[in-house]
Amino acid sequence: MASVTRTNPKSIAFKASAYTFCALLTVLSLLPFIIMIVNATRSTPQIQSHALSLIPSKYLMKNYACFAGRDFKPFLGFKNSLIISCGATLCNIYFSTMTAFALVAYDWRLRKPFFTVIMAVLMIPAQVTSIGFYQFMHSAGWLNSYLPLILPSIAAPTTVFFMRQYMIPSLPMEILQSARIDGAGEFRIFNQIVLPMMKPAMATQAIFTFVGTWNQLFLPQVLLTDKEKYTMPMMVSLLNGDSYKTEMGAVYLGLLLTVIPLLVVYFALSKHIIAGVALGGVKG
Amino acid sequence: MKTKLKGISYSKYGYLFSIPFVVAFLIFTLYPTIFTATLGFTDRKGLIQENYHFLKEDIFQNFKSVLENESFKTSLKNTIMIWVMNFIPQITIALLLTAWFTSHSNEIKGKGFFKVVFYMPNIITAATVAILFKAIFSYPKGPVNDILVSSGLLDSEYFFTNSRTASRLIVAFIQFWTWYGNTMIVLVSGVLGISPDIYEAAEIDGANGVQTFFRITIPNLKTVLLYTLVTSLVGGLNMYDIPKVFLNGGPDSATLTTSVFIYNQAFAGSYIYNRAAAASMIMWLVIVICSAVLFYLMRDKDEIKLNKQVKKAKKEARMVAKGGVNEWRL
Structure with missing residues (x-):
């Protein structure tokens, strides 16, 4: 790009306003978390006298004892x-990688219709099927089991779509042919040649699937009633109960405990996550 | 694509490798969907009722009673209202940030940092965010009331979660707060996908930043904008976690969304499965219709025109080949 250094007043004003706005949004993004972290270390009387403070106190362990x-x-x-x-x-x-492999590497008659079906399924939101899903799991005796929360992800249209987009340019058919000549079976080709080649795409999708499953509330809330089986978001919603009305410090600490694992993952992988979000948008 | 080697056909592996997907799809998505749709036409109620029948007198009775239900009407109105209140500032701010972050003439430093910070709320569990905001807006002593009163903006504490408008605004704000970073990253990557040649040409022609943005960036961003709009709409119409955990649809049903309505009908004590199923199907129809309308409105008019011209030209060419009427010979 042509980089002519111009320092006209217009561009200075532009930059000043842009940076101010971004700084405001940064405060907006971070402040709730800062309030949460600080208040997790303060006692309820302290929070009640001054709910907003940036100075941590020393009631962390006491709050935890609640x-x-x-x-x-x-x-x-x-x-x-x-x-x-x-x-x-x-x-x-x-x-999903396996399904994408079936779509990319082989020429079968139902390939195109199958791909169309996958695209159509992208439109069905989980809430719509929940009544039937619950009834079905009820009669199958799978309530309070983790299986109905794990197994449906075998058919994940979004991931298949992403994997297919990634696989088309990056999987040379010649490699498959030479592996076949060497006597490798199709299943072995998939596990030992295709899977390692798809590692970057798999890592991106793994992050999003993991976070998405971790955060989901609707289905676990419908299917799990045993308190010993509650997931993290369900545990969090318990903090809403009346017994925590007078324990404000403990509520903030509870929230903090549920956020820590996600923040650790996020700051360790933020580069990949941002790149993954960007990739997801381009496919549209 | 070569799929045959030494006369062996490999196409059966295509079927073989897609079996897990197909089986899981049939069991966990297709069957529950059809089952839900069927339940909407039956008298299935209560946890223990095992025998249920299709409605005899009026097969659409559940659908009618849902559509006449005041609670459902309110929830549909709330859902749309909250989505609009979150989407307009979200797309505006995301577009503004996109324009700044992709500007060639005014390079902004620290883009990477801002992206990481703006996206962060999106990764946090929605239930946690809802309770955090409930604590932040709590009455009488909460951080927001603390700021407003000590800075003199308010004379006394405001009971945010008791006001219908304030509660709705807070839910919309939480939605906005969690999603604008995501939208911004998607839009920025869309802009980076536009050919730099177009921008260079515009610069040579003397277009300024604002002109470039509205004349080049926005038209070329159409598909990405459509993608954002549709995903946000589908997500917005299914909004559940935040309104459910924040105030459980309250106060006075002000934040009751359709998903919370469906959950309450089916699972929160009342077990009216047939009506909840009918409400689910109505919501599904609403989503499909909205998406279809969006796709129709955002379709590429120039491309359709071009296609028509190509067809016309082909038709004429065929006529000529057949030796039919040819205007040049006249």
């Missing part, structure tokens, strides 16, 4: 959510 013997169990929720999210992510990534 959770003893109550329904809100952050570590149990963490464990449950981890099982569901890992299971769903593995199913989603592996089988």
Whole structure:
């Protein structure tokens, strides 16, 4: 690009207003989290006298003690959510890549109609099917089980679509042919040649599937009634209960505990996540 | 594409590798969808009722009673209202940021940092965000009331979560707050996909930043904008987590969305499955119709015109080939 250094007053004014606006949005994005972190260390009387403070206090452990013997169990929720999210992510990534491989590498008669069906399924939101899904799981005896939260991700149209877009330019058919000549079976070709080649795309999709499953509330709330099986978002909604009305510090701490794992993942992988969001938009 | 080697046909592997997807799809998506649709025409109610029948007198009775239900009407109105209140500032600010972040003449530093910060709320569990905002807007002592009163903007604390308008605005604000970063990143990547040649040509022709944005960026961003609009609309019409956890649809049904309505009908004590199923199907229809209208409105008119011209030309060419009427010979 032509980079002529101009320092006319117009561009200075533009920059000043742009930076001010971005700084305001930054405060808007961060302030709720800062309030949460600071208030998690303050006692309820302190919060009641001054709800907004940027100086941490020393009641962190005392706030934590409030959770003893109550329904809100952050570590149990963490464990449950981890099982569901890992299971769903593995199913989603592996089988979506497999379906994309079927769509890209082989020439079969129903290939085009099948792809059209996948595109159409993208339009069906989960809430619409929830009544039938619940009834079906009720009669199958799968309520309070993690399976109905994990297995449906085998058929994930969005991931299949993404994988297909990624696979078309990056998977040379010659490699498959030479592997066949060397006597490799189709299943082995997929597992040992295709999967390693798809690693970058799989990593991107894994992050989004994991976070999406971790955060979902509707289906777990419908299917899980046993408090020992509650996921993290369900544990969080327990903080809404009356017993925490007088424990403001504990509420903030509970929220903080549910946010920490996500923030750690986010700041470790933010580059990949931003790049993944950008990629997802281009496909439209 | 070569799929045959030494006379072996590999097409059966195409079917084989798509079996898991097809099976999971049939069991977990297609069957529940059809089942939900069927339930909407039956008298299925309550947790224990095992025998249920199709409605005999009026097969559309559930659908009619949902459409006449005041609660459902309110929830549909709320859902659309909250979506609009969140989408307009969201797309405006996202477009503004996109224009700044992709500007060639005024390079903004720290784009990467801003993107990371603006996107962050999107990754946090919606239920957590809802409770966090409930705490922040709490009455009488909450951070927002603290700021407003101590800065002198308000004389006394305001009961945000007791006001219908304020609650709706807060839910819309939370939606906006969680999604504008995402929209901005999608739009920026869309702009980066536009050929730089067009921008260079515009610069040579002396177009300024505003002209370039409205004449080049926006028209070329059409598909990405449509994608954003449709995904946001589908998400907005299914809004559940935030209104449910924030105030459970209250106060006085001000933040009751259709998804919360469906959940309450089916699972929160009342177990009116048939009516909830009918409401689900109505929502599905609304979503399909809205998306179809959007696709129709945003379709590329120039392309359609071009296609028509190509067809016309082909037809004429065929006529000529057949030795039919040819205007040049006249």
